[in-house]
Amino acid sequence: METKYRVIYKELKQRILFHIKKEGRYQLPSEVNLCKEFDCSRMTVKKALDLLVDEGIIYRQKGKGSFALPEGKKEERNVQEKRVLGLSRTFPSDQVTTEVITFEYIFADELLAGKLDVRVNDPIYNILRFRRINGIPHVLEHTYMSPLVVPGLTQEILQNSIYEYIENSLHLEIAGSFKNVRANMSSKQDQKYLELTETEPILEIEQIAYLDNGTPFEYSFSHFRYDGFVFSAHTQKQRG
Amino acid sequence: METKYRVIYKELKQRILFHIKKEGRYQLPSEVNLCKEFDCSRMTVKKALDLLVDEGIIYRQKGKGSFALPEGKKEERNVQEKRVLGLSRTFPSDQVTTEVITFEYIFADELLAGKLDVRVNDPIYNILRFRRINGIPHVLEHTYMSPLVVPGLTQEILQNSIYEYIENSLHLEIAGSFKNVRANMSSKQDQKYLELTETEPILEIEQIAYLDNGTPFEYSFSHFRYDGFVFSAHTQKQRG
DNA sequence: CAGTGGTCTAGACCACAAT
């Protein structure tokens, strides 16, 4: 069931994006008026507005009201949003092609065992994939997964979307991830696949992704072409 | 006043970090039990737990309970957390030294006017600062601010913390920011200040930061040494 | 003063998990 606060959230988001394009600034109706309009309690309206605050779409001020944040901020090509999607789902309208370079089992060492929450010497998928978007070299992904958590991986799945497989075939729920983002010099391997010169760098994202039962299912290093990728984030003061 | 849910949040955070060190896994008391313990309603407990979920400290499962996420994930030196602090406040125990390279007014062009929400040709602070942490070259910060929003900047303020000045002297409330993170080759200027060779890259963070009234007050480009900085983020499926 | 958002209560019903 679609929850009530998500319905309100979506409706308000539509409305904001429409008004912001037309007039620039936009003040939302007060919470009590939204209650009347959507025939619900104030807590429900507040929850919907909280989502909009999290996304950086509105801000709220005690005694004044809720307002749309001036736009014209983000919007760049090849932006990784703050969600946990695979590459295939981040660029649904583009053509993502995947070359599987390595697909094998290795023994978990101390580090991998710690990150993936398995025992040392347990089997681990060691996956190296090279991916293009619309034919343009984009990313070299080095992924470690435990077959205990994500069983039945095949070459074919790797060629498409692992995330899709995890959610649609295994019916596991991907809940979130920790990311560390760095710049680094490109290795010989990076240069070969991403078609970089020796002086051109890469953007590295180290990620641990976990399921809704808290189990980490992926530990990965993604090396992006420096000119083809931006990591985007909206951050705010903690509510409270 | 410290809110009740923040008190609960802090207490639970303490407890989790303690137990996680001792025993690894940790299941929190149920929401109703937490209600009894802290003598409050369930909504208040839930709000406290929401904060912990946002930070990636716990996860929750319908029908099961709330659990601490296995640790051993983040922890690196020189991590920029997902908050809006200046450099001085990100490394409070370290020695941050700042060299002001440029401090002048310029005319707002189309781009700056759009980002800072002022008119074209309005005056804009053009600030270039070079900062070391414990004597080690760290970041070259190119900052644009509107004197209409942040009046009275001086060389001395720049040498310390702009953010401190904004919050403590101007009594403005910093609410959040949009960040774009990229890797890039270092410019001659980057190489000079950050002591990089021609082949060494930088991590660039483009940022628009805004106040709690929605006004953008800063548009900046920070160039970090590639080996001295990691941008860290926790992301999760949208609640709902 | 009236209007706003922030916090908080004491319930309720639901879906889901474990037994």
Place this chain on the structure above:
DNA sequence: TTGTGGTCTAGACCACTGT
């Protein structure tokens, strides 16, 4: 069936903003 978290209600009091 019991216990869990997710949603939702219909109020309440507060702090802050504007007039």
